[in-house]
Amino acid sequence: MTTFPEDSILVLLGTTPSGELTKSAAGLLGAAVGVGTPVALVVALPGQGAEAASEAGSLGAKHVLMAEMEELSSALGVPVVDALTVAADQVQPDAILITNSLDGRDAAGRFAARKRCALAVDAIGVGRDEEGVLAHHSVYGGAYNVDCAPTFGPLVITVREGSIDARAEAVTPTVDVLDVKPSGAAAAIVESFEEQTAASTRPELRGAAKVVAGGRGLSSQEQFALVEELADVLGAAVGASRAAVDAGYVPNSYQIGQTGVSVSPQLYVALGISGAIQHRAGMQTAKTIVAINKDPDAAIFDVADFGVVGDLFEVVPQLIKSLSARKG
Ligand SMILES: Cc1cc2nc3c(=O)[nH]c(=O)nc-3n(C[C@H](O)[C@H](O)[C@H](O)COP(=O)(O)OP(=O)(O)OC[C@H]3O[C@@H](n4cnc5c(N)ncnc54)[C@H](O)[C@@H]3O)c2cc1C
Structure with a gap:
């Protein structure tokens, strides 16, 4: 049996139904290698593990534990946690990294409860001090950065x-x-499902490198199309403030913020969004923030790297035109 390094970081990598690793894998392994030796756990359907394991290596996993499980297709949550439990017992890692997706949070919560480990959710980075691994968080709408560490385990x-x-x-x-x-632990059982192919060519909001988000300033569902148009020119995902969601411009799944999705893209463009603290909580860790708002005192400008004070219905069409011209 493989002996794992003392500074092992166990990384749970998710797979898509067709067996590829999910997009978050590269960042998780990038975080792990900064604080120890990445040991990846790949949980896949029978026949899909080997390819996912080699993909994990190409993203920096020094060791891969591969669990191929038929139960994955029918039982929710529990099979992954069963595999994670066996892997953690073997590896004795310093920390366990899991993506903050819905499935990831489900696995992390179940595993932490089962093994009585401390759980840190929605970290934006990891570090190490003389006592062990720390999680870095951005809290209170990005107003404070805090670190947390467990007292044991x-x-x-x-x-x-x-x-x-x-x-x-x-x-x-x-x-x-x-x-x-x-383990036989109680799990919700999927009796049947229908596979659907998303028609959108846009990136998924969670984990997108670029996001264009619109707020109440768009004024109507029809006019929200301008947000989508700019997103398409930039190859970005589309998001929204809660006010835009509540007004019915876009579905709830687009909401960014405290009670919506948290995003950390390279580029975040906010159109007609005031920048309430509950909105900033979900986007303030974006690397570059661009805001277009007609109110020079809007709070979004406090966190923006670039701001345009102006009517978005005048500014955005010009922006789209010049970006399209550049693309040729
Ligand atoms: C418990 C709780 C949880 C919440 N969770 C969330 C959350 O997850 N996400 C979230 O977003 N909000 C959340 N909110 C709501 C939040 O407080 C704000 O009400 C909301 O973010 C405001 O959305 P907005 O910026 O689109 O609208 P507004 O605050 O109304 O701002 C609209 C902006 O558009 C600008 N504007 C108008 N017309 C134009 C134009 N033609 N050109 C340029 N600019 C223009 C205005 O100057 C204004 O700044 C939450 C609130 C509570 C109490």
Whole structure:
């Protein structure tokens, strides 16, 4: 059996139904390599593990534990946590990194409860001091940065998608097959499902590198199309403030903020958004923030790197025109 390094960081990598690693894998392994030796756990359907394991190596996983489980197709949550439990017992990691997606948070919470570990959610980075691994958080709408660490045991950390720029170098990993016996813990069972292919060519909001978001300033569902138009020219995902969602311009899944999605893109463009603290809570860790608002005192300008004071219905069409011209 492989002996794992003392500074091992166990990284749970999610897979898509077709077996590829989810987009968050590169950032999680990039975070892990900064504080220890990344050991990836790949949980996949039978026949899909080997490819995902080699993809994990190309993203920097030095060791890969591979669990192929038929139960993944029918039971929610529990199979992954069963695999994570076996992996953590073998690796004895200093920390466990999991993406802060819905599935990731589900696995992290269940695992932390099962193993009585401390849990740090929605971290925007990880570090290490003389006592062990720390999680970095941006709290109170981005007004404070705080660190947290456990008093005992490995810290389970969910990492905000898109928040980690670091990347690990590709390696050829050692791959161990993990033998996971089902724990029998109660799980919701999927009796049937219908696969749907999303028609959108836009990136998914969570984890997108660029986001264009619109607020109440768009004034109507029809006019919100301007946000989508700019997003498409930039190759960005579309988001919204709660006021825009409540007014019915876009569905609830677009909402960014305290009670919506948290994003950490390279570029965040806010159109007609005032910058209430509950909105900023979900976007303030974006690397570059551009705001267009007709009110020079709007709070969004306090966090913007670039701001345009003006009517978005005049500014945005010009922006789209000049970006389109550049693309040729
Ligand atoms: C418990 C709780 C949770 C919340 N959670 C969230 C959350 O998750 N996400 C969230 O977004 N909000 C959340 N909110 C609501 C939040 O407080 C704000 O009400 C909301 O973010 C405001 O949205 P807005 O900026 O689009 O609208 P407004 O605050 O009304 O701002 C509209 C902006 O558009 C500008 N504008 C208008 N017309 C134009 C134009 N033609 N050109 C340029 N600019 C223009 C105005 O100057 C103004 O600044 C929450 C509130 C509470 C109490």
